[in-house]
Amino acid sequence: MAENDSDDSWRGVANEDKEVTAAGNLVLASRSRRLLASLVRPYRRLAAAAGGIIVVDNLAMVAGPLFVAYALDVGVRSAADGRWTPLYVAVGGFIAMALLGAATTYAFLMISGKLSQSILFDLRLRVFGHTQRLSVGFHERYTSGRIISRLTSDLESLEGLLESALNDAISAILSVVTIAVILVYLDVPLALVVLAGFIPLAFITRAAGRRQRAGYRRTRGAIANVVVHFVESMGGIRAVQAFRREARNDSILAGEDARYRAANTDALHGMATYTGLTRLIGNVTTAVILVVGGWRVMHGQTEIGVLAAYLLYLRRFYGPLDELAQVFNSYQSAAAALEKLSGVLEEEPSVVEPEHPVPIGRAEGAIRVDNAWFSYSNEPDQPVLPRFSLDVPAGQVVALVGATGAGKSTLAKLLARFYDPSGGTVTLDGIDLRDISDTDLRRNIVMVTQEAYLFSGSVADNIRLGKPDATDEEIVAAARAVGLAEIVAKLPDGFDTDVRRRGGRLSAGQRQLVAFARVFLASPSVIVLDEATSSLDIPGERLVQRALETVLNGRTALIIAHRLSTVAIADRVLVMDGGRIVEDGSPAELIGGTGRFARLHAAWRESLV
The missing domain is CATH 1.20.1560.10 (ABC transporter type 1, transmembrane domain)
Structure with missing residues (x-):
């Protein structure tokens, strides 16, 4: 059943079923006037x-x-x-x-x-x-x-x-x-x-x-x-x-x-x-x-x-x-x-623009999570992500693995600054994300989700989302870099083909390639991939995997993946459990060990057989 609105303290989303007091009536009327x-x-x-x-x-x-x-x-x-x-x-x-x-x-x-x-x-x-x-x-x-x-x-x-x-x-x-x-x-x-x-x-x-x-x-x-x-x-x-x-x-x-x-x-x-x-x-x-x-x-x-x-x-x-x-x-x-x-x-953004932003220009891409924790209610005793620290050097590709609810997506949202940590800091090149203007932040950090959202319009328009002033030549180059150009050439109107509502004209893999072309065109310093290949079939995954290697080249990346084939391109693997990092090492080191990742990898190999 559809949820009810909520408008506590007479602000924000109004709860239509709540009885309104006389004082509340005055506040609501004043706000409306x-x-x-x-x-x-x-x-x-x-x-x-x-x-x-x-x-x-x-x-x-x-x-x-x-x-x-x-x-x-x-x-x-x-x-x-x-x-x-x-x-x-x-x-x-x-x-x-x-x-x-x-x-x-x-x-x-x-x-x-x-x-x-x-x-x-x-x-x-x-x-x-x-x-x-x-x-x-x-x-x-x-x-x-x-x-x-x-x-x-x-x-x-x-x-x-x-x-x-x-x-x-x-x-x-x-x-x-x-x-x-x-x-x-x-x-x-x-x-x-x-x-x-x-x-x-x-x-x-x-x-x-x-x-x-x-x-x-x-x-x-x-x-x-x-x-x-x-x-x-x-x-x-x-x-x-x-x-x-x-x-x-x-x-x-x-x-x-x-x-x-x-x-x-x-x-x-x-x-x-x-x-x-x-x-x-x-x-x-x-x-x-x-x-x-x-x-x-x-x-x-x-x-x-x-x-x-x-x-x-x-x-x-x-x-x-x-x-x-x-x-x-x-x-x-x-x-x-x-x-x-x-x-x-009257709703205010919970993630606010800094009054005096620190200019960052083109970031190198070093990420640090310093003693940070997160709770949707901002209550320390109910953390979704318990207090922890993490260093990701510039240019390193890090894979996050773990069971559902381990805190991987929450960490990704903090890195993309969809949320601010309830405590501690998340920094880019040593600058707190809360001190970076939204324009600079979105230029340097881009997140690609599991469902690559396409808007009604042409393929070119959807790729151009990564760089609104991009020329047609730049769009074609971006599509070629991720292996999308040959697919687009087979469409009725090429790059002018209307993808229709939510990209319904394209397959899941093709939509993901369009999303990667956007990222390639935007050329950020840091890329966050939230299960970007989990919904693809094997051929589609291989196609996207090759594009992924091109997009991630020379960039800092955090990859959340359930499919361990995606982890193979990572320099480093973090295994999370209950919001904490329980294993940290290269794919080869963790596969050769006896920990959780080794067991996950062995189970994955058996499933392929």
Whole structure:
């Protein structure tokens, strides 16, 4: 089942199923407001223009009933006496306000549309760029499906608010405030009747806000779980079909989707209740105004035109409140989405760039691990890699062997600085990796994993990843050096052949050769190979083995290998057990001994027979 988010201390990855305290609500809201303010700031002039236009639009809207009242109380009487000018003025003013309202509405929608799309564009780039810069540790606990959910469903909720709901909200608020002032101006007693309806409305709004915000928090978490499960199922479709997991996946998705439906239904029920009660208050108030207003007209305490204007204003007064109920729903959904997005953006890389990096240029490649240890929880009593030291001279090829869980991959991640040690240091040419800029570090240390990841695009584009400004001649030379050129020549479009999603057009061995061509082109000082040949068949392994010897020539290398045939090219073998180095020597020395490596080698030779 898909994992839940976690957002402890109101930062980072939010746990959608956790109850949020009042203090937590304040922190989340503050964080969301800061994010929204930072997004609007570059477009504040555009936002100010939109605000000015909507004020004019609102004034045009509220002025209409005043012309109606003037026409009934003055224009009609004047026309009866043969003076038509006041009536013409009233009718002309009403038409002018209608035309002005249409023009300002058009202008506002154009400007607000541009503003909202600019904000969403910036936010999408910010989330994507920030997520790429976060450390590997973040991505190991925060699935790609959850990131997709942040960039799709969460942004869609925010888009709905910015593109239409925000326009409705601002217009409704201005209308309510302006009309309230006019109602007081027209008739104070009647205005008191209208404003009395705000007392129950305030309590209803507060209660509905809490319920809907909680509901939409659950929807954001629930839809993220749905997306995670969908992405994982489609990404592993071969395993799904091979092991007939379709029914199980259907069951899991049905459960996650049911939670999404339930959370959405709860939020929509809250919105329906709020909308219904708002309309009820509006209708009751209108009925009371008809009775009280009629009585005041009959007793000469107000004019019939004033009552007519009052009724028109009431329709426009509670109409916006009804719109605010719909906007309130969009706002709660967008606010919950903004909390999730702001949580991702407030994540800090656990592996940080040094403030004052030490320039290293082209490193010789000497690696030293000095009294280092590592724990994912940073607790000394729970180390994944216990405290140890290791020296690897420049140019030496070291093979790491040992059982699964011995700590080989963790050591490789420390050397590639995907993680920093919890204690001690890892140095390159005597410089702590934490003091080397990321650009210099990636130029000098490259890691090749078991699954050579290829991006959609041509073979040349995937090789060029090692050196973005490489010429076509350099790409061909790199491919030739690792034995890839002949294979590429047989492809339909040569180096321009699209490898398709994740390199699906190429075999595992061919993908690994592309990865080696990248490394050859990048020409790092240190190469870390994490079981780079373990998934290959014998012919593929031999092909990659020859390329490996070319790539490693003259470079420091750390090779993690389960296949002992890969160890043969190493100058030195380290046998690890429980995070500690238990044997250290050349392949020949260890094979000739009676230790673990000798027994592993003997068992491997027997398996070949």
